[in-house]
Amino acid sequence: MKILFFASLREQLNTEEEQWEELNGALTAGDILSQLQTRGEPWSSSLNADRLLVSVNQEISNLKTKITIDDELAFFPPVTGG
Amino acid sequence: MPVNIGTIRIQEADFSIDEEYQRLRVAHPAQNGAICTFSGLVREFGDNEGVTGLFLEHYSGMTEHSLQLIIDQAAARWKLNDVTVIHRVGQLNLSDQIVFVGVSSAHRADAFAACEFIMDYLKTDAPFWKKECHDQGDEWVEAKESDRNRTKKWS
Numbered sequence: 001m002k003i004l005f006f007a008s009l010r011e012q013l014n015t016e017e018e019q020w021e022e023l024n025g026a027l028t029a030g031d032i033l034s035q036l037q038t039r040g041e042p043w044s045s046s047l048n049a050d051r052l053l054v055s056v057n058q059e060i061s062n063l064k065t066k067i068t069i070d071d072e073l074a075f076f077p078p079v080t081g082g
Numbered sequence: 083m084p085v086n087i088g089t090i091r092i093q094e095a096d097f098s099i100d101e102e103y104q105r106l107r108v109a110h111p112a113q114n115g116a117i118c119t120f121s122g123l124v125r126e127f128g129d130n131e132g133v134t135g136l137f138l139e140h141y142s143g144m145t146e147h148s149l150q151l152i153i154d155q156a157a158a159r160w161k162l163n164d165v166t167v168i169h170r171v172g173q174l175n176l177s178d179q180i181v182f183v184g185v186s187s188a189h190r191a192d193a194f195a196a197c198e199f200i201m202d203y204l205k206t207d208a209p210f211w212k213k214e215c216h217d218q219g220d221e222w223v224e225a226k227e228s229d230r231n232r233t234k235k236w237s
Contacts, residue, residue: 007139007211008222051225058144060207074141078225081138081169081210082122082181082201 001069003032006076012046023069029054030063032073051078088153088165090146094172097182102166106186110163114186118193120201122181124174129223132216138171138180141209145169152203156185159199160192167200169210199236206233 001020005013026032033054037044055074056065067073089105091097099121106117126133153165168182183200187193204210212223 004141006141006209007213010139055141055144055209058141058147060148074144076141076209077211077222079206079209080212080223080225081140081208082205 001032001067002072003036004072004074006074008077009046009049009052009075012042014042020069023067027066028063029056029061029065029067029073032067033063033075047075049077052076053078086150086154087157087162088150088167090149090153091166091168092140092142092145092171093168094170096170096179097168099179099182102168102182102184106164106166106184110186113163113188115188116190116193117184117186118190118197119182119184120197121179122201124176124178124180126176128212128214130214130216130218130221133176133214134217135173135175135178135215136180137173137213137215137220138169139211139213140169140171144209148208149204152200152207155203156196156199160187160196161189162187162192162196165196165200167204169204169208171210202229202232202236205229 004017005015010016033047037047053076054061056067057072103119124136149167163186166184170180183197185193185197206229213220214223
């Protein structure tokens with residue numbers, strides 16, 4: 001699974017992208033988020049934001065969205081283009 | 083099945099409104115009665131005063147996909163001949179062009195409404211992020227409730 005981070009989140013985590021070879025029991029996007037949050041700082045506080053958005057395979061999703069090892073997940077703050 | 087319309091370009095380079103307008107104008111010469119265009123520019127005040135430029139980041143792939151969905155929604159709602167959406171990314175300076183939306187239609191009401199609809203949804207749904215550059219450093223722009231309210235009024 002590929003996990004991407006964008007904008008302020010990418011900077012806070014100092015991570016643009018990571019590749020997971022197994023899901024470690026995760027069934028949903030929320031399970032992945034929980035696993036990332038257990039890494040300690042800055043992961044726990046940066047990923048605890050009120051308005052964190054998640055996409056699965058480049059579509060806006062939510063934390064209940066089911067995931068598989070072949071999916072592309074992304075976490076990012078609310079968008080501000082235009 | 084309706085055919086998807088629309089041209090989407092994400093690019094660092096600037097664009098020419100005249101060229102984009104002419105492209106829309108000649109694409110459906112007998113059907114166009116109206117073309118509405120919008121362009122968004124870098125200004126010196128936003129979340130901060132004294133903004134000297136912007137850095138724009140996007141989620142390549144998802145951006146194009148989400149813009150196509152927005153265009154598809156507009157084309158289902160109004161009678162449109164063609165749509166062009168261009169959004170620049172990377173480093174931009176004051177008064178630079180950021181975004182272009184052009185809509186051609188038989189009638190002005192459809193062109194006006196679709197152009198505004200596409201721009202409102204682009205602001206809240208397309209994965210772009212702006213960072214303001216100013217004297218005190220760089221800061222990511224906060225998403226605005228006013229933008230979300232503008233999008234909500236279309237539903």
